[in-house]
Amino acid sequence: MNYRHLTPSMSLLLAFEAAARHQSYTRAATELSLTQSAVSRQVQALEQQLGLTLFRREGRQVRLTDVGRLYQRELSEALGRIRGATLQALAYQSGVGTLRLATLPTFGSKWLLPRLNDFYKAHPGMLVHLHSRIEAIDFDTSEIDAAIGVASRDLPGLISHRLHAEELLVILPAQAANEQPHWSPTRISEQLLLNVANNPHAWGEWFSHHGLPHRSMRLGPSFELTSHLIQAVQAGIGVGLVPRVLVQDELAKGALYSPGLAFASQRSYYLIYPPRNEALPSLRAFRAWLLEQI
Incomplete structure (x- = not known):
């Protein structure tokens, strides 16, 4: 096997990768500071060297073939590693x-x-x-x-x-500190429970930790960002269960209240x-x- 045949020049590979990523010879040419015809010639030279059809033309546009799409995926990863290696060398x-x-x-x-x-x-x-x-x-x-x-x-x-370890803490609006009776686990379980989308089982773990029946959970809205959940608790929408490390400032300033009831989740x-x-x-x-x- 001729290994030179399997190792096209970097200029051909860069032209193909840019054209494949943009699905356009024109945008690839702009990125590489070349002419459109130069990119087209380099892609054709690569196809001839490999004996493969990497693009098909549809009017004025180009589309990757199945083998072209496979080649692009593998080549993009390889070029990313080359760029990473270069950055490491420069950093050293x-x-x-x-x-x-x-x-x-x-x-x-x-x-x-x-x-x-x-x-x-x-x-x-x-x-x-x-x-x-x-x-x-x-x-x-x-x-x-x-x-x-x-x-x-x-x-x-x-x-x-x-x-x-992730330690989760129950949080309530600041005014809850002055309410009676005491905020026990049972009383917490009766509130509207706010969730973070990437940890949907947090309240279930908390209920199990305190021996509470899951059927009594009143799950409220879910938030993509923990910061949005914290704001929702401050606004009085419901009760939150969040990592202690993310609410220390609010608790110290009295912007939130926590009755304790912390527990270590299964995550870190x-x-x-x-x-x-x-x-x-x-x-x-x-x-x-x-x-x-x-």
Whole structure:
């Protein structure tokens, strides 16, 4: 087998990948600072070298064939790894670098951001680009280097650093502190219970923890962001069950009231990243700082 035949030049691969991503030779040409005819010639040269039809023409538009779509998926991942390797090499050379970090929105705003300036003071020149993410991160298709999220266990195929267990706390509007009788688990169970969408079983776990019948649950609206649930509780819409770490400021200022009744959920906060990113200087520095904070 001729391995040169299986290793097309980078210029051909970049032209194909850009054209495939945009489904347009014109937009690919703009991205690559080439002419449309140059992109077309490079794609044709790649098709001739491989003996494959990667695009089909539909009028003035181009569409990927099935084999073209497969080739694009595999090639995009490979090019992403090449770019990542280049960034690592540049970071090693300079001794500084950037970290593209995904984090849960409310954790990022409530816990991470107030502390991040301490990281910058300890590591001048390094930059942490924060990306809010609720869904699971696909490190093969995104440009994220690492993520902070919650999970019930280490995630397969990723390096996971357990930060701390998730302790959930019942929260009520501030005026509830002055109400009688005492806010017992039974009384809490009679209220409208607000949920966070990514943890729909939290109240069920809480009811089981306190030995309460699940049939008495009055589940209220669900919120994508914990910060929105906190605002809903402050507005008197219902009762919330949220991680203690995300409401410490509101409790300290008297903006919320908690009768206690905390319990450890089955989840923990994790710093996660693919093994290929482990040696990134920016990630190594951030990881060491983060674990010290915890």
